[in-house]
Amino acid sequence: MYISQQIAANAVNQVLSGRNLTLALPEALSAFPDATPQQRGAAADLSYGTLRYYGETNAYLTCLLEKPLTDDRIYTLLLVAIYQLLHDKADAFTVVNQAVHAVSQFRKPTPKQWAKGLVNAILRNFLRRKDEFAAKLARTEVATYSYPQWWINKLKVQYPGHWQSILVAGNQHPPMTLRVNTKKISIEEYLQLLVRQDIEASHIGGQAVVLTKPVAVEKIPGFTDGVVSVQDYGAQLAAQLLDAEAGMRVLDACCAPGGKTGHILELADVQLTAMDSDAGRLQRVQENLSRLQLDAELVAADAAAADWYDGKPFDRILADVPCTASGIVRRHVDIKWLRRETDVASFAAQQAKILPNLWQLLAKGGKLLYVTCSVFNEENQTQVDKFLLQHPDAKQLPLSVDYFKDLTQLNGQLIPSSAHDGFFYALLQKN
Ligand SMILES: C[S@@+](CC[C@H](N)C(=O)[O-])C[C@H]1O[C@@H](n2cnc3c(N)ncnc32)[C@H](O)[C@@H]1O
Incomplete structure (x- = not known):
């Protein structure tokens, strides 16, 4: 797990310095050419999850730090670990131990023992005082919704009746929606094709079919032959x-x-x-x-x-x-x-x-x-x-x-x- 944490911490660090995740993640992955497909997948999930909940994880970390952390690698590694402790199914003590191991892999100039002790102390403190901080953070909108305050304020003004549902929807995992080229195959025939491949799906309207669970594009029947494309329902x-x-x-x-x-x-x-x-x-x-x-x-x-x-x-x-x-x-x-x-x-x-x-x-x-x-x-x-x-x-x-x-x-x-x-x-x- 520590390799995935390290990759995610590097990717998140780059995004917080202003780069797009679509560029930052492949670059962070390329620094670990020996990472297994599973570690790479986990690193991507951690990068997306940490950024999805950055408002919340950053608020917890701010509560935990007595003074600002100058090493941004340690900072983003802590964000990734706090995200895991809040939203991931992984065992809490494994997350902490792996984060301590991850920080020991950093190259100079950070003194390793100091960094390991700090990461260990902060994450264990988080586990002890999580509920106390949660009560405090429930009063701040950036921590509650994980959006910048200006964004929340703008939506409140522009959508007095919908602002919360817009914020919440933006933090969900998107479904994988396909667009069927009905000139090539009917929706019914395509749904049967999916059933034969054990892929659960339903027709939601027009040419759109939504998969119950996302599937790698190369495994989607008819994708390479142009029978279907991946496209959001609203975009369709x-x-x-x-x-x-x-x-x-x-x-x-x-x-x-x-x-x-x-x-x-x-x-x-x-x-x-x-x-x-x-x-x-x-x-x-x-x-x-x-x-x-x-x-x-x-x-x-x-x-x-x-x-x-x-x-x-x-x-x-x-x-x-x-x-x-x-x-x-x-x-x-x-x-x-x-x-x-x-x-x-x-x-x-x-x-x-x-x-x-x-x-x-x-x-x-x-x-x-x-x-x-x-x-x-x-x-x-x-x-x-x-x-x-x-x-x-x-x-x-x-x-x-x-x-x-x-x-x-x-x-x-x-x-x-x-x-x-x-x-x-x-x-x-x-x-
Ligand atoms: C929202 S994306 C388009 C998505 C696309 N229509 C689709 O469905 O896949 C906006 C696109 O506008 C292009 N763009 C930005 N400024 C432009 C300009 N001044 N003239 C033409 N294209 C521009 C960007 O390169 C980008 O590809």
């Missing part, structure tokens, strides 16, 4: 709402890694242009399309500029704009700690450039679907309201997907729940 609404019909010219702006690109093409034979400013991420779109045996024109360009545009208007535009990603924190647990309050305004400013620029490329009568995976209003309806004020040729249409009843609840704001991530959808039509 985008292609439905876009309402593209065969033969239409469609622009998928900000398309990478291409989750929605594939779905648009699975639903209708359209002429699709998929663009993203990140050429590296466009490569992933190509890989996804190849797996799905689908085609699109890929363009590396800035959605806030029109220098790449050939002058032929699009009938449909999907604008899946860059955003804080505050609606998908259950999958990207690092976002809660990487984002700053000022980022909300920065993303809103980028979106305010992209949306009017894409609007110029839309045909008369055409529809643009504005999408974010954020729960913050500044990026969502407030952004759309400002756009509507400046664009009299635009009107916002009601949203409807027959099998998905939550959609109209908050005017296109999908509240994160156990079934889906948080998204915002606004469908705009040009007069």
Whole structure:
């Protein structure tokens, strides 16, 4: 266990210094090439768990420290161990002993005996006084919900009736949801295929099938042949709402890694242009399309500029704009700690450039679907309201997907729940 603790402590340390977990974890794993697949899996679970509950674990650690700890490796190792003691099934004394062993493996300059004694004393103190601290921490929202205070405050103002459920949903483990290409196989046939592989699953609506337990992608029947993709249920609404019909010219702006690109093409034979400013991420779109045996024109360009545009208007535009990603924190647990309050305004400013620029490329009568995976209003309806004020040729249409009843609840704001991530959808039509 101590190797997994060490890897997780390194990954968490990097995230707390500002790096994405998707970059930090592989790098932390690469420093332990001899780690077994089981140790690597455990390290990933510990990294995600520690960051999911960082507000809480950090609050406990602050109670336990008499003075600030200057060695951040020991600090994050303690966070990982406290996370295990609070949320993991592992035996408490094994967790403590392994953490003491892990700290003894650190290279200089930390004196080993001092570090081992400190880790041992802090964790044993935690076990003795956990209930006393818990009563104290129950009064602080950062420890209770494990989000930054500015985030909690913003949701309280913007969602007086839902803020707690949004915070709680963001700390859950996401389900593994598949999107079935119903042009290739019916939902019933695919469910039978899963039964034959002993994979428990159920159909939740549209093309979405949720697995009772996550499975490695290479073990999902039909994944490599493009029969199914992995995609959140809420994200699967985008292609439905876009309402593209065969033969239409469609622009998928900000398309990478291409989750929605594939779905648009699975639903209708359209002429699709998929663009993203990140050429590296466009490569992933190509890989996804190849797996799905689908085609699109890929363009590396800035959605806030029109220098790449050939002058032929699009009938449909999907604008899946860059955003804080505050609606998908259950999958990207690092976002809660990487984002700053000022980022909300920065993303809103980028979106305010992209949306009017894409609007110029839309045909008369055409529809643009504005999408974010954020729960913050500044990026969502407030952004759309400002756009509507400046664009009299635009009107916002009601949203409807027959099998998905939550959609109209908050005017296109999908509240994160156990079934889906948080998204915002606004469908705009040009007069
Ligand atoms: C929310 S992600 C898109 C997810 C994608 N639509 C999917 O379903 O898989 C936002 C994307 O916007 C891209 N992006 C950010 N700024 C951009 C810009 N100015 N122009 C075009 N793409 C941009 C990012 O590279 C990123 O891939």
